[in-house]
Amino acid sequence: MSITIIDKDADTAVLPERIRRFPFPFSADSYRYSANVEPATKTVTTEAGEWGARLLDIDEHYLQELAERDGVLTRDPSRMQVLPHMRPAVWDTISTLLSAMAEEYPDTMSFHREGNACRWRNALQNLDVEFxxxxxxxxxxxxxxxxxxxxxxxxxxxxxxxxxxxxxxxxVTFAADWSFGFDVGMNFLEIHGPVPRLKEEQIITRAHQFLLRLQPGEQYRRTNWTMTIDRRLDTSTETYPEWGPDRGTIAADPALPDRLHLRVEVQHLIRLPHSGAMLFLVRTHLLPLSDIARVPAWREKFGRVLAELPEDMADYKGISRFRKAASDWLLAG
Known part of the structure; x- marks a missing residue:
């Protein structure tokens, strides 16, 4: 396996945007589950740059990822489901998010509403629609x-x-090793039941109570992470035969630094202003180890997190078979 030598004094100003804006999730050399909830749209400074100033992040992969989503939905329409009583919440979500996008990206997007009549423009897609x-x-x-x-x-x-x-x-087209179709109709505590340590440490109970106390219009966020082989967004359980076998071979692959990605979800939690429903937005970011290693502090922290992570947590994240190889490569840099 090749080893890349990283200059500990590397100038982060020359790093590409995909690294400078990446939401690196670790502040210490170890990781345990926590609610890690903070107010939305709060800028977070990292060793490489910053992220988090906007509710909705648009990056260089915007059109590519939307095309990939369309393909997933065409192949498997079950990735989108709306129980009849949730129609008002869907419309509440549309008016909330399109308004936010227009405010955050005024050069390329606009949203105008008079009563129930709306007009949405998105220059990135050459789109102008009234609804x-x-x-x-x-x-x-x-x-x-x-x-x-x-x-x-x-x-x-x-x-x-x-x-x-x-x-x-x-x-949900970009699930990380779970099935949206299986979970539809379940309650919050049932969905999170399989996650190790959450029940014993009462993390999920505290998170549940926190969310129930949110007032209409309040917005918070948190991060979650795992690892993904190749730049694959759709790692749902429905597609496991396509990506699961790679977990058993990647540790010995000389291309591991470029193929193995840190996968970070920025999850926004919003109590919708009119329907009162809870909106979870899950934005997935992927960065290969070869890019992680270009930021010395990230290389060291992530390498140590992987080495120290308890086995039950590693098993749940599906990284047990390759986390030592990843940690060894990072810490040898």
């Missing part, structure tokens, strides 16, 4: 799929009833 809030037929492909064609985030909507939250709608 009516509440009228599903006024948008091509229907409202949720249309929204999924405008943002890179996966969209999850939870209804709040019986003092809990229920996953009753969403569009």
């Amino acid at each position: 009516t809030i509440g009228d599903d037929s006024s948008l091509p492909m229907g409202p949720l799929r249309f929204l999924g064609s405008q943002i890179q985030d996966d969209i999850i909507l939870l209804d709040v009833r019986e003092d809990t939250m229920w996953l009753d709608a969403g569009l």
Whole structure:
């Protein structure tokens, strides 16, 4: 396996944008589950640059990822589901997010609303469309799929009833080793039941209570991470036969530094202002180890996190068979 020598005094100003804006999730040499919730749109400074100033992040992969999403939905329409009572929440999501995008990207996007009549322009797609809030037929492909064609985030909507939250709608094409179709209709605690340590340490219970206390319009975020082989966004359980076998061979692959990616999800948690539903946006970022190693502090932290991670957590993340090879390569830099 080749080893890349990294200059510890490398100038991060010359790093490409994909590295400078990457949401590197580790602040220490070890990792344990936590709620790690903070207010949305708060800029986070890293050793390479910064991220987080916007609710919706648009990057160099924008058109490519939206085309990939369209392909996934064409092959497997079950990746988008809306239970009938969630239609108002979908429209609430559209008006909330298109307005936010227009505010954050005024040079390329605009959103105007008068009553229920709306006009959305997206210069990145050469798109100019008029639609009516509440009228599903006024948008091509229907409202949720249309929204999924405008943002890179996966969209999850939870209804709040019986003092809990229920996953009753969403569009999820880039799941990290889970199945949206399987989880639809389940409540928040059931969905997170398989995650090791969450129940014993009461992390999920505290997170559940925090979310239920959110007021309409409040926005927070958190990060989560795992690892993915190759730049593959769709690692859902439905497609496991396509990517699962690579987990058993990547450790011995000389191309490991370029093929193995740190996968970070920036998850926004928003209590929608009109419907009261809970919106989870999941934006997935991928960066290969070869790019991680260009930032000396990242190389060392991530290498130590992988080496120290408890085995039950490594098993759940699906990285047990290659995490030592990854850690060894990073720490040898």
